[in-house]
Structure formats: structure tokens, C-alpha cells
Amino acid sequence: MCQLLGMNCNTPTDILFSFAGFRRRAGLTDSHSDGFGIAFFEGKGVRIFRDNKPGHSSPIADSVEQYKIKSLNVVAHIRKATQGEVNLENTHPFIREIWGENWVFAHNGNLTTLPDLSNSYYQPIGSTDSEAAFCYMVNQLKLRFRQKPAEQGLFVAIQEITHELAEKGTFNFILSNGEWMIAHCSTNLHYLTRRAPFGKAQRIDDDNIIDFSNYTQDTDKVTLITTFPLTKNEIWSKMESGGFVFFKQGEKVAEILGSPKKHMDDGTLGYQKVA
């Protein structure tokens, strides 16, 4: 299995406090040592750094810490391989262009018997179940919507395609197009939103403490989504199995709690405005 980390904000923010703890799990505090990757949206563009070396010791990961890149949307992943060799093409996050947007996807879990993609428009480059699932998802979306649909329709379609894929195994994922961030939980995914009044946080992985009030403005909103909480003194929301969250500008704008069937009575597959 692997671990995921995503950040969605309303102001360009560096993810270094979280990333520094997260990458320790890639060989120091945990064993997710089969490569790491991190993608930073910058406008519609993406800076993506991947390495098949362990995240805790990778020189690429060291550089990422040095650059202090600020971004509205970041997706990171540390890998413990289940399917596919330890090489660059099997390293998350994966990226595809759809409707003229970069979409970035990272997966934690294990899927079996995925559909044949040899005739589809999007095809996996490597040999992971994760990239194949992502290709299946964007291919299905492109078949349903030749042009980019409205956000609600898109979120519902992603839920429907996710349900198909989640039948094949464990499918925790984080997905972003640089505007929004969508996450789905099969087993383990937690999130929190930091907003004013900002205070101190202490990392779980090395006890390091930061006081966010020194780095923030009162209007800032910064959401983190991750497999297991990164700090010990903040309240992380644990997502239910089958749940989805949809964040924009650091705010949760929609959530599906647990099995979507609970929320289908209004015919929207549970697209709930919560903000």
C-alpha cells in the first residue's frame, strides 16, 4: 500500500511542514520506500517531481524542500509497491490532459481485474493498477462529456465511475485539476482545514512544531487530505468508507458520507452543498 497527501488552499501555500513529516514515512517512520512523487499546480501548469528512490532520502525530495514552492493544489504520494515494478513510470502521481486541463491523480490501495484499455484513448504507460484506474476514469469521463461539464455533473460522474472501480478492491484516491480537489475513501483518508485563528501544530513523525500564525493571514484557508494524520494536536476528520469530499479554495463544498446509496433519494447521488 501507499500513503497520500493533498493540499487545497485559497492562497498559494507551501506544503513543507506537512511534506517533511510525510516523507519520513517513506523509509524512517514507516516503510513506504518504493518511490515518491509530488505535483504542484502553478496556474494551469504543473511542476511534478518523482523518484523511484525512497522519499526520505531522495535528492529530488531534498530539492523539493529547498524550492519552497507555493501552490493552491498539491498532490503527493509515497509508494509501497503492490502491483508494478519500482520504476519511474509506476510512480505516482499520474497526470493526463483532459479538456485542456492537467489532471493529477494518486492512489492508495489495490485493484484487480481492471477493464481492458488497449483500445481506449487514455492508456497506462506503466504497469500499476493505479494508473490503469485513472486512465479508465478519464476515458469514461471523455466518453460521457466531449466538452467539460459543469462541476456538479462532473462530481456525480466521478462518483459513478469510482463505484465501478471500487468494486475491484481498495481505492483511496486524491484527484485535482488545479481548481478543485476530490478525494475518495475506501479504507483510510483524513482531512482538516486550517483557518483563522491559526495556532501551533506538532508533527507526529518527528515532534517538530510550527506556529502557523507566523506565516498566515486571517483570510487563509488551507485544507490537507492524507492517509493518516500528520499532526498530533489538531482534529482530523476521518472519512467513511465510500465517502467523497470536494474541496475548492481550501473549503469543503460538497461531501458524500459513507456509502453513496444513503444519499441517493434526491437523485443527485448525494451531491450536498455543505459550505
Added chain:
Amino acid sequence: MCQLLGMNCNTPTDILFSFAGFRRRAGLTDSHSDGFGIAFFEGKGVRIFRDNKPGHSSPIADSVEQYKIKSLNVVAHIRKATQGEVNLENTHPFIREIWGENWVFAHNGNLTTLPDLSNSYYQPIGSTDSEAAFCYMVNQLKLRFRQKPAEQGLFVAIQEITHELAEKGTFNFILSNGEWMIAHCSTNLHYLTRRAPFGKAQRIDDDNIIDFSNYTQDTDKVTLITTFPLTKNEIWSKMESGGFVFFKQGEKVAEILGSPKKHMDDGTLGYQKVA
């Protein structure tokens, strides 16, 4: 306009001697200061580094020099913007997945009145003519070949699509799928192949000298393709306008000299085995 640099080899090779001279043109010895990018194939995966800062002073370019990444295929670009803002999504090289392969493309030139791509499978993310031309090319290829065709058919198709696009303006490009490297010349493109016996080379941009015999084996073959020669004591082949080259494993396996019409008598659009 911009400048291009490509490398295709039969053994993993670092491009640093060439890249160090090339990046000086991005603000020191020339004025291509509107961003740079470099993509290194590693297996089927790609490490890609892009920055909207000038290549000569970019910290990302500094890191690229530190990593000393070895690769069989590298595509690099320094930008002097003609169309599209100076931002990350407009920075070459561009990358798309086709038939389960990463394709990497960099362009020097300026194209006008490109076809509408708003309904096509591949769509540009930024606002450059270059990315639009690349999307048009891969879209046309995907429409012609649902599955990956044989190499000769692919090379002919790329020539045909290139002729369409080259009618719209200047279209020097370097394209690679990690196995082969194809280049097309409208105005300026030069190449050379280094092989045994290896000797010394002196850079044009800062007079630095390297003795390749210290770093090579007799079986090595390393081809460089670039807008203007990078060394002063080696013989670079200047491509003719309308010409194509096709390299694999550091060797030229096919070439179209000048206008393809000269070579169409055998109906193959000039696919000539030259190795």
C-alpha cells in the same frame, strides 16, 4: 523564437556538457530568457523539469546540473516567447500520452491559424501555437491509428501532418517517445553523432573543453540535435528546410533531405534507410 536541444543515445548518457552551454543562451550569450524545460526519459517514464525563469539562472536548471541524470533520450528547450504568456503551462517541452507511451515535444518557430481543437481528444492546456500544433499532431495520429503502427508508417504519417502544420509558419521541432527521436527543420536545426574514437570538444558559449574519451566506451553512440551548434571543433550537419531525421540508439536510421517532394517517386514519402 526559441532554441532546441535533443539527445538520442545507445547508452545512458548525461547531457550536462551540452546543457551547460545551451542554458547560457537563456540570458547570457543569447536572449532566450522566457523559460526553459528539459525532459529525461527513464524507461517509459519521464523526468521533466520546467521553469518560467531564465534557463541560465533558474534554480531548477541548477538542480538539473547537480543530478547528472543519465538518459537515452533528452529533449530541452529555451524559450523566447512569440505566442502565449511567460508561465509554466506555456513552457516546453510538452508531453502527452499516446498508445501508452509518453511523447515529448519541443518547438522553435511560429505558427498561425491553427485548426480548432476544442472538440479534439488532445487539447492544449496553455496558449502557445507550439502546444496546439503538438496536440493537432497526436490527435491526427490517434485518428489514423487506433493502435500503435509500425515505425515506418508512423514516420510517414508524422511527415504528412508536419507538412500541413509547416504551411502555417516556421516549424522546427524535436519529438521523442523514449525509443526514437524525430526532428524536422524549417529554418535552423543541426545534428552530430559522437562515436569512437572519442576526442575533445570545445563549447562555443564559454570555451569550456571536455575530453569525451574519459567518459565513454568504444561502443557508445551519442547524437545531439540542436538549433545552432554547441561546439566549435566538431562538424555539425545543418538540416535542410523541410528535412526530417529519425534517430534510434544514437544512429540515424532514416532521413528526408529538404523538400519531401523530391523523394516521393517511390511512394514512400522519402523514408530512406541510411544506416
